[in-house]
Amino acid sequence: xxxxxxxxxxxxxxxxxxxxxxxxxxxxxxxxxxxxxxxxxxxxxxxxxxxxxxxxxxxxxxxxxxxxxxxxxxxxxxxxxxxxxxxxxxxxxxxxxxxxxxxxxxxxxxxxxxxxxxxxxxxxxxxxxxxxxxxxxxxxxxxxxxxxxxxxxxxxxxxxxxxxxxxxxxxxxxxxxxxxxxxxxxxxxxxxxxxxxxxxxxxxxxxxxxxxxxxxxxxxxxxxxxxxxxxxxxxxxxxxxxxxxxxxxxxxxxxxxxxxxxxxxxxxxxxxxxxxxxxxxxxxxxxxxxxxxxxxxxxxxxxxxxxxxxxxxxxxxxxxxxxxxxxxxxxxxxxxxxxxxxxxxxxxxxxxxxxxxxxxxxxxxxxxxxxxxxxxxxxxxxxxxxxxxxxxxxxxxxxxxxxxxxxxxxxxxxxxxxxxxxxx
Numbered sequence: 293x294x295x296x297x298x299x300x301x302x303x304x305x306x307x308x309x310x311x312x313x314x315x316x317x318x319x320x321x322x323x324x325x326x327x328x329x330x331x332x333x334x335x336x337x338x339x340x341x342x343x344x345x346x347x348x349x350x351x352x353x354x355x356x357x358x359x360x361x362x363x364x365x366x367x368x369x370x371x372x373x374x375x376x377x378x379x380x381x382x383x384x385x386x387x388x389x390x391x392x393x394x395x396x397x398x399x400x401x402x403x404x405x406x407x408x409x410x411x412x413x414x415x416x417x418x419x420x421x422x423x424x425x426x427x428x429x430x431x432x433x434x435x436x437x438x439x440x441x442x443x444x445x446x447x448x449x450x451x452x453x454x455x456x457x458x459x460x461x462x463x464x465x466x467x468x469x470x471x472x473x474x475x476x477x478x479x480x481x482x483x484x485x486x487x488x489x490x491x492x493x494x495x496x497x498x499x500x501x502x503x504x505x506x507x508x509x510x511x512x513x514x515x516x517x518x519x520x521x522x523x524x525x526x527x528x529x530x531x532x533x534x535x536x537x538x539x540x541x542x543x544x545x546x547x548x549x550x551x552x553x554x555x556x557x558x559x560x561x562x563x564x565x566x567x568x569x570x571x572x573x574x575x576x577x578x579x580x581x582x583x584x585x586x587x588x589x590x591x592x593x594x595x596x597x598x599x600x601x602x603x604x605x606x607x608x609x610x611x612x613x614x615x616x617x618x619x620x621x622x623x624x625x626x627x628x629x630x631x632x633x634x635x636x637x638x639x640x641x642x643x644x645x646x647x648x649x650x651x652x653x654x655x656x657x658x659x660x661x662x663x664x665x666x667x668x669x670x671x672x673x674x675x676x677x678x679x680x681x682x683x684x685x686x687x688x689x690x691x692x693x694x695x696x697x698x699x700x701x702x703x704x705x706x707x708x709x710x711x712x713x714x715x716x
Contacts, residue, residue, distance in 0.1 A: 294364040294608050297354065297380075299324040301344070301372035305585045305670070306600075310369045313600035319608075322357065324350075326372065344373045345477065354380045365607035371445060371581045374398065378580075387609070389503075389580050393556040397579045400442045400487050403555075410554035412547065413574040416490040422467045429488070430459035436491040438522070439466055442482040444475075445577075446584060448684045452491055452522025459488075469682055494569035496520050496576070498530060499548050500583050500591070500599070501564070502606055503557045508549040511599070512591055512631050513541055517701055524680045529704060530587055531637035531697050536568070544573040551575045561603050586668065586689045590638040593631055634693050637700040639708055641669075641687040643679040643715075649687070650674070650714040657710040658690070663703030665691040667711075677715060687713065 296319050300307050307323075314321045326344045340357055342350040354366065366386060368377040374394050381388030396402045401419040408414045419442070420429050433453070439462045441449040449469050451462035466486050470476065476483045498514040514530040534541050548564045561582040566573045582588060588599040649671055658667045669688035671677060677687070692703040 293318060293320050295320045295322065295361060296604065296607070297322045297324050297340070297357070297363050297366045299326075299342070299344070299366065299368040299373035299377055301326050301370065304370050304372065306369040306582075306588075309586075309588060309598065310367070310600045310604070313598055313604055317601060317604060319604070322363070324354070324373070342373075342376070344376050345480070347376055347379055350376055351380050351383055355383060358384050365604065367603065367607050368581065370584060371398065371579060374580055387559045387607070389557050389560060393558075394580050396555055397557075397577075398443060399482055400440060400577065401485065403577060404487070404489070406554055407551060407575055410550065412550055412554065413572065415492050415574070418488050419485050420463075420488060421485050422470060423484075426460045426463035427456070429463065430456035433459055433488050434490045435459075436522070438489050438491050438525075439463060440487050440489070441466060441470060441479070442485055442487055443479045444684070445579070446684060447525040447527060447680055449681050450525045451681055452524075458523075465681065491522070492567050492569050492574060493521070494567045495536070496565065496567050497534065497536070497544055498583070499544065499564040499566065501548070501552075501562050502602065503552055503559050503562050503580075504606070506553065506556075506558050508545070508552045508562065510545055510548075511593070511602070513545070514637075515697065526642050526680045527640060528642055529637060529639050529701065530583075530590065531635065531700050531704075532590075532631065533635060533697060535697050540568055540571055540573075543571070544568065547573045547575060548578065551578045555580075560606065561599075585640055585686060586670070587638045587640070589666075589689070590636045590691055591631060592636075596632075635695065635697045635700045636691075636693045637697070637704055638692075639690040639704040641690065641708065641711070643677045643683055643685070643687055644713060645715050646678045646683075647676070647715045648674060649677050650716060652687075653712045653714075654710040658707040661703055661707040661710070663692045663694045663699060664707045665693055667691075667707060 296314055298310050324340045324342050328341045366377050366380045368374045378388050378391045378394045396406050404417045416434055436454045439451050449466050453459040453462045470483050496516045500512040502509045512532045513534040514532045515534045518528050544566050563583050564578045565576040591599050652669050667690050671687055690704050690707050692700045694700040
């Protein structure tokens with residue numbers, strides 16, 4: 293039985309799926325939480341309280357845990373502890389991405405610098421301190437442009453500006469967001485800046501993959517059928533397999549592979565977002581983590597294997613790709629990492645307005661739509677909700693499967709159309 297430390301933030305969506313995967317594989321789980329756990333003393337090594345922002349103190353605690361009973365893997369279930377996982381694995385002698393690679397993937401300004409240095413297509417960009425004169429900065433930007441925080445994800449705080457007045461308004465809105473004490477603490481120095489990029493048009497796609505020995509291996513290619521042109525960039529639909537021409541898919545995959553090499557990623561899950569402007573792809577971002585929210589539930593591999601199972605197997609050196617590296621004759625094992633043949637997709641249910649969530653109606657009708665696998669509301673009633681750009685959650689998730697990507701998209705839209713929300 294292997295012993296795995298799963299690092300997770302208090303607001304993560306991913307805890308249940310990763311823990312279920314570990315149990316299914318028969319592994320012992322230790323949960324590393326980013327807050328004090330009053331039951332830690334009673335859990336006999338089952339939980340470990342950590343401060344994800346105090347890296348050295350947390351690594352020392354993990355080393356102590358490892359000394360008592362060795363860990364075979366340390367995995368961050370989302371982006372909240374990817375740097376801590378990288379440093380911990382390096383200190384324990386476990387396979388890991390270089391810490392500087394993880395940091396570069398998490399900081400949008402550094403990521404742009406790395407991509408540009410590698411010769412990858414990149415938009416015009418410039419980093420500004422939040423203390424900068426927004427009106428003066430607005431005269432330097434090309435239009436349309438996009439303003440964004442350096443460290444947030446899921447399109448939080450990302451705003452398009454089409455003219456100087458819009459630039460100044462977006463600058464002030466992001467600065468007000470980042471003045472929140474919790475975000476300032478989480479972002480550290482990165483919370484004192486924002487990034488401005490020229491807006492690049494085109495279809496947006498997402499690639500889910502794994503890095504094996506420094507090489508990108510594609511697991512799923514997602515289309516995002518809804519246009520993401522701003523002023524905010526709320527993601528809704530993810531559908532696989534892609535309906536893009538094969539040449540466009542191959543070009544996107546090649547750019548993602550170059551981006552992973554430029555970052556210096558060596559191992560583990562990777563999630564890439566790209567735009568195809570005139571069929572020419574460029575990387576929006578690339579993070580050494582798996583897809584966020586509950587979106588991974590739309591994916592199954594081999595004999596029903598989840599994405600989380602694949603991630604844990606790789607962390608333990610048990611992936612099909614690792615087996616192939618040892619024995620090229622074992623090609624049949626690679627099928628375990630092939631996505632199921634049916635089309636699948638997920639809709640992240642957007643929040644239509646700010647306020648208190650009072651009711652959700654139409655759930656049963658939404659679940660009865662042909663092709664729908666499940667409809668899950670992830671925010672409890674009476675909770676405060678807020679849409680993008682300030683918000684950072686979705687009302688829930690709709691999952692569908694079908695014979696074609698179009699059938700999946702149709703089912704997701706029909707199901708969503710049967711839901712109504714009272715927010716006020």
